[in-house]
Amino acid sequence: MDVTFEVANQKFNYRVCGIIIHNQKILAMRDECSPYYYLPGGRVKLGETAEESIQREMLEELQISPKIIRPLWLDQSFFTEDVNQKHYHELCLYFLLDVTQTDLFTRGNEFTHIEGGHTHYF
Numbered sequence: 349m350d351v352t353f354e355v356a357n358q359k360f361n362y363r364v365c366g367i368i369i370h371n372q373k374i375l376a377m378r379d380e381c382s383p384y385y386y387l388p389g390g391r392v393k394l395g396e397t398a399e400e401s402i403q404r405e406m407l408e409e410l411q412i413s414p415k416i417i418r419p420l421w422l423d424q425s426f427f428t429e430d431v432n433q434k435h436y437h438e439l440c441l442y443f444l445l446d447v448t449q450t451d452l453f454t455r456g457n458e459f460t461h462i463e464g465g466h467t468h469y470f
Contacts, residue, residue: 349393349394349420350391350392350393350410351391351392351393351394351430352391353387354429354434356415357434357436357443358434358435358436359434359435359436359437360436360437361391361436361437361438361439361440362391362392362438362439362440363389363390363391363400363439363440364389364390364392364398364401364402364405364408364440364441364442365386365387365388365389365423365440365441365442365443365446366387366388366389366402366405366414366442366445367387367420367442367443367444367445367449368375368388368442368445368452369427369444369455370447371404372400373457374387375387375388375452376470377409377468377469377470378468378469379466379467379468380466380467381466382430382431383402384400384430387411388405388406388409388410388470389401389402389405389440389443390405390408390409391392396469398419398421398441399416399443402416402443402445403416406445408463408469409461409462409468410450410451410452411461412447412452412454413450414445414446414447414450415445415446415447416443416444416445416446417443417444417445417446418443419421419441419442419443419444420442421441421442422439422440422441422442423438423440424437424438425437425438425440426438442457446470452469455470458470
C-alpha cells in the first residue's frame, strides 16, 4: 500500500525521486497523460524505506539497479495536479544516483518504456 491518502479534493503523497546526471544533462520523463516532465520515481510503500523505494521505482521505470550516492534534499510541495485537478500536499525525498554500472547510457538521448499500461518518454 502506498503512503498516500485523500480527504475531499486533497491528496497527500510521500514520494522518492532519482536525480541522474550525465554529460551535464539530467534525466526527466513524461507520460501520455501529463503535459509536463518530471523526475523518475514514485510513491513509497508502507513499511518500505525510502532507499528501498527508489531502488524499486528505478527497476520498474528504467529496468536498472543504480547505486544510491546520497539523499540530496527533502521537498514539501503544495500544488494542483493538471490532470485530475486535485490539490496535493507532497513530501518527496530526492536521491542522487550513480547509473554507470547499468546499461542506461546505451539507450540514447531519448527512449520509451511501457510500465503498467503507461508509456514513459525519457
